[in-house]
Amino acid sequence: MKKYNIVVDMGKCVAPQNCDLKCIKTCPLKVFAYYPIDTSREDSPVMITATFPFSCNGCNLCVVACKPRAISVSPPA
Numbered sequence: 605m606k607k608y609n610i611v612v613d614m615g616k617c618v619a620p621q622n623c624d625l626k627c628i629k630t631c632p633l634k635v636f637a638y639y640p641i642d643t644s645r646e647d648s649p650v651m652i653t654a655t656f657p658f659s660c661n662g663c664n665l666c667v668v669a670c671k672p673r674a675i676s677v678s679p680p681a
C-alpha cells in the first residue's frame with residue numbers, strides 16, 4: 605500500500621489564532637486530526653497530526669491551503 609510522507613512543522617503552524625485549521629477543513633480524505641496542547645486554556649495552541657497517512661492521495665490541497673507553508677507532502681519512496 606502506498607503511503608505519502610506528510611510532515612507538519614508545528615514550529616510554523618499559526619493555529620488557532622491565525623489559521624482556522626485550513627488543512628483539516630481542506631483535506632478531502634480526512635487525513636489530519638488536531639488536539640489542544642493545554643486543555644485548561646480556551647486559546648490553547650493545537651497539535652496537528654497526519655493521523656491517517658494511508659488515506660492520502662497526494663493532491664497537495666493542504667500544502668496550498670497552509671499559508672505559512674507548514675505542511676509538506678512527499679510521494680511514497
Ligand code: SF4
Pocket residue numbers: 610630631632633634635636659660661662663664665666667677
Ligand atoms: S495531500 Fe491531499 S489527501 Fe493528502 S493530506 Fe493533503 S489534502 Fe489530504
Ligand code: SF4
Pocket residue numbers: 612616617618619623624625626627628652669670671672673674675
Ligand atoms: S493550515 Fe497550516 S497553519 Fe493552518 S492549522 Fe494547518 S498546519 Fe497550521
